[in-house]
Amino acid sequence: MKSIDEINEKIKSGKVVVVTAEEMVELVKEKGVKMASEIVDVVTTGTFGPMCSTGMFINLGHSSPRIKIGGGKCFLNEVPAYTGLAAVDIYIGATALPEEDPRNSVYPGSFKYGGGHVIEDFVAGKNIKLLAYAYGTDCYPRRKIETYINRENVNEAYLYNPRNCYQNYNVAVNLSSRILYTYMGILKPNLQNANYCSAGQLSPLLKDPNFRTIGIGTRIFLGGGIGFVAWQGTQHNPNVPRTESGIPRMPAGTLAVIGDAKKMNPRYLRGASFVGYGATIFVGVGVPIPVLDEEVAYYASRGDDELLAQVVDYGNDYPENVKRSLCEVTYAQLKSGTIKVNGKEVPCYPISSYSMAVEIAETLKEWIKSGLFYLTNPVESLPKAGSNLKICALEDGRIDPM
Amino acid sequence: MKKRILIRFKKNTIDKPIVYRLAKDYDLIFNILRAHVYPKAESIMVLEIEGEEENFERGMEYLKSKNLQIEPIEQDITRDENKCVHCGICTSVCATEALFIDRMKKMRVGFDYEKCVACELCVKVCPVKAMNVYFD
Ligand code: SF4
Ligand code: SF4
Numbered sequence: 461m462k463s464i465d466e467i468n469e470k471i472k473s474g475k476v477v478v479v480t481a482e483e484m485v486e487l488v489k490e491k492g493v494k495m496a497s498e499i500v501d502v503v504t505t506g507t508f509g510p511m512c513s514t515g516m517f518i519n520l521g522h523s524s525p526r527i528k529i530g531g532g533k534c535f536l537n538e539v540p541a542y543t544g545l546a547a548v549d550i551y552i553g554a555t556a557l558p559e560e561d562p563r564n565s566v567y568p569g570s571f572k573y574g575g576g577h578v579i580e581d582f583v584a585g586k587n588i589k590l591l592a593y594a595y596g597t598d599c600y601p602r603r604k605i606e607t608y609i610n611r612e613n614v615n616e617a618y619l620y621n622p623r624n625c626y627q628n629y630n631v632a633v634n635l636s637s638r639i640l641y642t643y644m645g646i647l648k649p650n651l652q653n654a655n656y657c658s659a660g661q662l663s664p665l666l667k668d669p670n671f672r673t674i675g676i677g678t679r680i681f682l683g684g685g686i687g688f689v690a691w692q693g694t695q696h697n698p699n700v701p702r703t704e705s706g707i708p709r710m711p712a713g714t715l716a717v718i719g720d721a722k723k724m725n726p727r728y729l730r731g732a733s734f735v736g737y738g739a740t741i742f743v744g745v746g747v748p749i750p751v752l753d754e755e756v757a758y759y760a761s762r763g764d765d766e767l768l769a770q771v772v773d774y775g776n777d778y779p780e781n782v783k784r785s786l787c788e789v790t791y792a793q794l795k796s797g798t799i800k801v802n803g804k805e806v807p808c809y810p811i812s813s814y815s816m817a818v819e820i821a822e823t824l825k826e827w828i829k830s831g832l833f834y835l836t837n838p839v840e841s842l843p844k845a846g847s848n849l850k851i852c853a854l855e856d857g858r859i860d861p862m
Numbered sequence: 863m864k865k866r867i868l869i870r871f872k873k874n875t876i877d878k879p880i881v882y883r884l885a886k887d888y889d890l891i892f893n894i895l896r897a898h899v900y901p902k903a904e905s906i907m908v909l910e911i912e913g914e915e916e917n918f919e920r921g922m923e924y925l926k927s928k929n930l931q932i933e934p935i936e937q938d939i940t941r942d943e944n945k946c947v948h949c950g951i952c953t954s955v956c957a958t959e960a961l962f963i964d965r966m967k968k969m970r971v972g973f974d975y976e977k978c979v980a981c982e983l984c985v986k987v988c989p990v991k992a993m994n995v996y997f998d
Pocket of ligand 2: 939955956957958959960961977978979980981982983984985993
């Protein structure tokens with residue numbers, strides 16, 4: 461048994477032993493869980509994939525005369541930002557698109573530049589064109605402003621991502637007879653490819669499946685800088701079918717995360733365009749797992765061959781919200797390049813970058829080893845399996861009985 | 863000069879001697895980058911050809927006289943290594959496996975230019991615009 465405080469002492473004295481989740485898998489195969497849990501203090505995880513529920517708050521500072529952008533309209537490089545806040549607080553979301561973007565009217569749309577690209581450019585230190593309109597008040601008389609902002613000339617800029625880091629994800633296939641352009645990439649008709657989107661054995665929440673160590677307040681690697689777990693992410697759903705040892709077999713937990721965008725690195729925040737689908741952003745997240753005991757070590761060392769995902773049809777089932785799995789596969793099978801679905805050998809391709817996930821886990825490892833990054837005790841746990849959480853569906857035509 | 867061409871043909875309408883005559887009779891150095899022979903459908907071959915402009919033109923006339931369909935590959939596909947995030951999405955559309963997952967290198971995405979037939983599908987799907995097309 462080790463405490464987080466003890467591990468932090470070791471970081472301070474330079475004696476901490478850190479391995480990546482990938483290395484932990486190998487170490488446990490070699491030395492067993494018990495011994496590995498004694499040797500290793502921290503396991504670092506990483507993931508780098510498209511995460512649509514990502515966005516950035518900016519406080520622009522006040523102009524003279526003042527303008528109340530709150531309740532007005534605001535564009536960053538022509539991409540609309542949310543203004544329903546105080547005078548100069550705005551939020552730019554990753555999937556926002558310029559009003560002039562043709563979207564899917566020319567199908568499949570290319571979605572060249574959206575909110576995710578604005579965030580990448582901002583973090584890279586580029587100038588962003590700001591255009592805002594307001595209705596004018598006695599205290600905020602101005603009605604229009606046109607200028608440039610960048611990370612040096614605004615007050616705060618922080619990412620607040622309502623849902624990142626999905627614990628596990630679907631494998632997407634297409635049983636229909638037409639090509640599909642989805643957030644899981646291009647899905648060729650009649651089961652010609654299967655696309656998956658998880659770092660598997662490096663994926664943060666798969667390595668702490670019962671949220672023993674990851675909780676609200678956990679310090680993390682976010683977009684190349686430091687962030688924190690702010691809350692459970694939206695659609696957080698720990699109550700899903702699990703393997704015998706308790707690892708979710710389908711998308712389950714999620715994280716809401718926060719961090720100072722001014723200190724992030726555009727290498728780990730990359731605006732993205734998914735043909736026929738929309739704009740989004742690749743986000744790099746890494747979470748350290750303190751090896752408190754054997755149980756933590758056991759879960760942190762589960763390899764791709766023990767992690768399962770469900771194969772889902774995006775031809776009919778996903779769009780129609782039919783909850784059905786065609787079959788179950790392991791991440792080891794997915795990474796091998798082919799899986800078997802409905803008796804057919806189907807080539808499979810990743811959507812999230814495993815090599816970037818490795819790079820993030822390695823970077824976090826170096827930060828911890830060199831004393832740049834300390835671990836935190838979570839201030840509150842995330843809702844765990846068995847908690848009273850239920851996922852709501854949006855039924856249309858509900859009638860208000862009042 | 864150096865050019866790449868794509869030859870489309872029905873099975874059996876091409877045999878090695880036809881291509882080898884490019885070297886012999888037209889003094890062209892060629893390199894078969896890709897040959898896809900499909901028994902039932904149209905087959906393709908991608909050649910990189912080096913030599914005098916004039917010889918090249920004559921060589922092409924010769925191939926056409928053998929009823930082969932020749933398409934110059936004028937676009938050049940390149941990858942911006944600084945932009946590529948090695949997600950792997952492009953590998954799902956690249957029929958020639960010019961873009962491939964390197965399982966020995968942490969699933970990094972390799973790009974084998976020699977196998978590329980400049981179909982441009984990767985340019986369309988790459989979410990971070992790392993694949994680009996240049997015209998000669
Ligand atoms: S889709 Fe683009 S970013 Fe992804 S691996 Fe291919 S070239 Fe690289
Ligand atoms: S253009 Fe792209 S998809 Fe087409 S063959 Fe070349 S690398 Fe492959």
